[in-house]
Amino acid sequence: MGVGVCYILRRRSKNPPNVEEFLRNHMSLSPKRYNYFDVRKMTNSFKEKLGQGGYGSVFKGQLLDGRLVAVKVLDKTNKGDGEEFVNEIASISKTCHVNIVALLGFCIEGPKKALIYEFMPNGSLEKFIYIDKLSKTVFHDHHQLGWDTLFKIAVGVARGLEYLHRGCCTRIVHFDIKPHNILLDQDFNPKISDFGMSKLCLKKESTMSTMGTRGTIGYIAPELVLRTFGKVSHKSDVYSYGMMVLEMVGQRRNVDAGADNTSEIYFPNWIYKRLEQLEELGLCGATTEDEKELSRKMTIVGLWCIQVDPLHRPSMNKVLDMLEGRIEDLEIPPMPTFSSSVPNPPMPTFSSSVSPLHQETFSTISIS
Template sequence: MAATVQPEQVVARVPSASNVSQVWDIDVPTMERFLQDLEKKNAVRFTAQQLCSFTNNYSKVLGSGGFGVVYGGQFPNGVKIAVKVLKKSLPHERAQRQFMAEVSTIGRTCHINLVRLYGFSYDHLMSAIVYEYMENGSLDKYLFNADAHGIDGNKLLDIAIGTAKGIAYLHEECQQRIIHYDIKPSNVLLDANFNPKVADFGLAKICNRENTHDSSIGYKGTPGYSAPEFLLNNYPITYKCDVYSFGMLLFEIVGRRRNARVGSIDSLDWFPKLVWEEYEKDELATMILSHGIEENDIERAKRMAVVALWCVQDSPEARPPMNAVVKMLEGGVEIMPPPKPFLYLFSVGINLLNPPIYTGNSSDNSTGNGTHSNWYKEHSTRIMDEYKIQVASSSQEKEDHGSSYAEEKSRSVDSS
């Protein structure tokens, strides 16, 4: 794929050349070993000249963020790509960590709901990551932009389930657990069929499963989506911080709006709090209808809202693992009533720093093989019910046969 381009035939132009600085000369041997390991895992190392050719001199901007600018392009064989060029204006240590975190984590994954890594480029002039191209962009523009083409409620539930499956894969199915740390609508990309793929692994971290929490110090994520333990220091940081962020994303899918609309301090319109209040009054359906959800999608939206309330519990241990979240969203189980969330917002004084007491028996390391009775109950299917009836009938027949045999034997004894 990359070999079809002759580097000497193109003149590379590095984006934002005025910001270029020699930031990639730190610890060169370590970085080179890291890059060589990546190549062994089949991630292709492209040259700056090749990326310049693939992107037609970086002529099409797809988007930008705090870490870099994303350009559209295509390989010589016609496959479309997205090229994320990292900002050189970042402090060199932070830029290096971001690059290594992104390519090392996504390079280890292979899942239909995670964006695919094609390769990377790295030298003293620029650092870039090459991904598959996602035709419909990010989820946020469909939730918050009134001019964007709408998505029906059934498809929104599919997007929520697919996103949950991608995160569950990171947490439970990779050889080492990957914590994303920045789940939000702008980091959920949609392909041509609106299938979701989790992207942007710049803050991600690979963890050993035996470690119950991340010992890293410092705030991670995006305000409004990050779990409260980052600010309050009332709980250790675990992979359950992704569950909280996913819950906040679910609220925005249900409401098709940003969670917070800031006016005056006294009139903060915070959607998650409204969802809980309407849930307490058993009026979720009325609220959902008022936010543009069609009547035939109400039950699905209610399910997403209740799952969101479970995901944003104050205690990480009280939040369900993502494989349980998937089952709850898919609708094959009965979701248990969630406790009141956001106690940290309604507490005052010393209570603010005291974690709420959670009496459940779940483990923070729970997996699909563990008990999820705190969050849902399995439904009995028709086949299961028929099986139970057959077993009960068989047992009753044996019992009746045993009784008849005993009675007959007793009569025989008496007659003799």
């Protein structure tokens, strides 16, 4: 059933990882392999660029059967030395879920590497949730999502993460959940993408070893930065998910140096105080009672997820219980704080208590 290895490459190796050897040994896990000529042809010589990132560029393409695809062409100078490429194939090839983007193929010819995904016409969630205070419009597409849609996205991402953590044959920890990595189909159904930082591990293991901090500033769980905050586990994804949900709620980045009041600079603190004082949240676009209930539910869930100690965060199946349950059953969590003087907060009482993590860890198997 479970695969007893973690597919993560040695970061400090003097030699580049033998990607070809990995692919030969795991071809049964891999999607279709294309040559670079095929990649050029399907993208019409990289004519339509969809996006740019630290890994390289994404282009729109079309397969011979007419299906539209998104082709991620990795930069030849990509500092990961093949690690992210192999992680992506090893992780996503094990998944099959409506809220996980499908990897349809890949290409590797010397330094040329590309990954071919199903095309998501509405792009990333990032384009739709950050409001420009001056113009009151979304930064990119001038299209504001309604609360029903935001809530549907939050539930869909939670289902995808719950599947990665519990539903597929090997537990997968994503390590880079953020709005940029949540893609939206034509009906704004979300799919988790970009598994370059992910890690596979035995299902029976609850904690894991990592080499270096993994993730994006603003969404990285505290234990990934400083181990005294707790063990690294699937709860690290829960933290990132909570930060993302709070950005969806506030329709702004959680840290806003340009906030009107210094008390609003860190959004989780600001929104927590309003919850604690039973004040109206005053969130953009939440006018009806149903919308206010959805926004309040997402806020409470987000704050539970960003508890500093991973033991006090709910698992993703508990998150789904909270999102799909009654607002009256949710308790306001303790304020997330990094102060060591604050006593340990109580466990949430929205359902059965979150199971404590096993304390054992295991060594990472490197591919070289």
